[in-house]
Amino acid sequence: MSDMLALDFMRNALLAALVVGLAAPMVGIFLVQRRLSLVGDGLGHVALAGVAIGVVTDSSPVWTALVAATLAGVVIELIRARGRTSGDVALALMFYGGLAAGVVIINKVQGAQTANLTGYLFGSITTTTRADVVVFAALSAVIVVVTVVLRQRLFAVAGDEEFARASGLPVLALNIVLAVLTAVTVVVAMRVIGLLLISALMIIPNAAAQQLSASFRSATWWAVGIGVVSSVGGVATSYYADTASGGTIVLLAIALFAVAVLGGVLRKAVATARHRRAERHPHEHGLECGHEAVEHGDHVDYLHDGHRHAAHEGHYDEHAPPEYDAAGTRPGRGRGDRAGRHTLEDREEVTR
């Protein structure tokens, strides 16, 4: 560990990986929510044209890529807003156009420059300089601050655009903000994992997080955790195993995804096994339903024909231990020793 940290370029690489692992999943969750998982890839292609222009004109590829990707993202949103029919085709045109332009432009340049381009396609984190890291950290900070502040609004627009518009939210502006955030993420991540694998770090941690959480809030935390572990872990692994950093990060993320799927399945199996669902329950318990409500930890149980019923997901759970039913305890008779022995351990609420 310390031998790795003693190296200047590895310290830079790990820092860059950290900021990318943090920012990419935070933006990516909204792309997953809009079912536009591949937009990141598309903008990656366009960013390639930007890099090529930067290389040819001898200006900084990071900034030309940023301009190209941002413009493309905004134009796609504007086309989408004008009518949904042509949006998909426009998207495809832009992506293939970006890739083709990148190839054509770079082919005009000879030799060494082309090798340079490979660094952007597949990532070359070890050539990241201190100055690069400072730029990436600043851009990531912007991404993190904007997504945290606008989180709920981006969630509302990505979840139900029509309702968001009806309630008076600036839908187009928020979509453009998301497009710009995506473009900036692509550019920040291109040195670390490469333009070809860029959207992996935006999407896979989120796909994994979806297996482990039942709320948007917890999914965000899981995704950020998985993103940071894969990117920092991937760079460290690539140092010891002498592998390409970008590919290693993505493979590690996929491994974590597999673990998450397994975890999700196990958790669900355990939940189903321990979980007793009230049979047929067309009745809805509530304040006026006439059944006695009994406090039980953080929720209420309704005493219903000798059973305790508690709301869980779309149904009701049995919260009464079976032996009580067998013993024939009278139902609905207050909270005496029944309630005393009905402990929190009986709670079998599980999130999927």
Added chain:
Amino acid sequence: MSAAAPPPVVDLRHASFGHQGRPVVSDVDLTIAPGQVVAVLGPNGSGKTTLVTGLLGLSDHLGGTVEVLGTPLARLKDRTRIGYVPQRHTLSGGVRATVQEIVATGLLATRPWWRPTGPPDREAVRRALETVGLGDRARFDVDTLSGGQQRRVLIARALVAQPEVLVMDEPTAGVDEASQVVLAGVLRRLATSGTTMLVVTHELGALRGTVDRVVTVDAGHLGFDGTPQEYAAHQAERARAAGREGA
């Protein structure tokens, strides 16, 4: 007639609405007084959704005048004064979200973008969920709820900002009878509390006793307009006429 009568909640004069510049409903005259509960009936494709989404600025306003809450629609700043329950819904898109996370989105437009959720917001979400009978399911993943419960989540989202008028597009569609009873109870409670409602529906029976006016849309025009009793008589009359023709 008192001079201080409150302005109508909805006032349409020769209004037409459509999509991409093409009118779907036209020449609509409709005035809805505060507290009224209006059912909008009509066959599929007749333009019911186009009409009610026109009041929210979601379909194009192509002619006539549209005033909502006493203000021309284009100049109505605070859109949260109109609650909206859409017909086709995606609850949370491609990710998981809890019931309370969905309902809280109904409050976003009521506060500036930089202000985070505060205790009054959480209290409003709790109350809206209580109203639709989902108080004890606030923390569950919406995807695990039944269709009828999901409809009520959408109603809670529309209610959370305490709108003056509620526009609902087929809230009872695709919902079994038991859930329809619960939904009808929710609407009845809202009606008793004086909320003005415009409800598109194919199941007038489920809303019996709550609705006090029926309007039909047919091929882009308003047809019948009257009380539910008059509507029943009108239907019987039409059935008799059809029977004579058939004989």
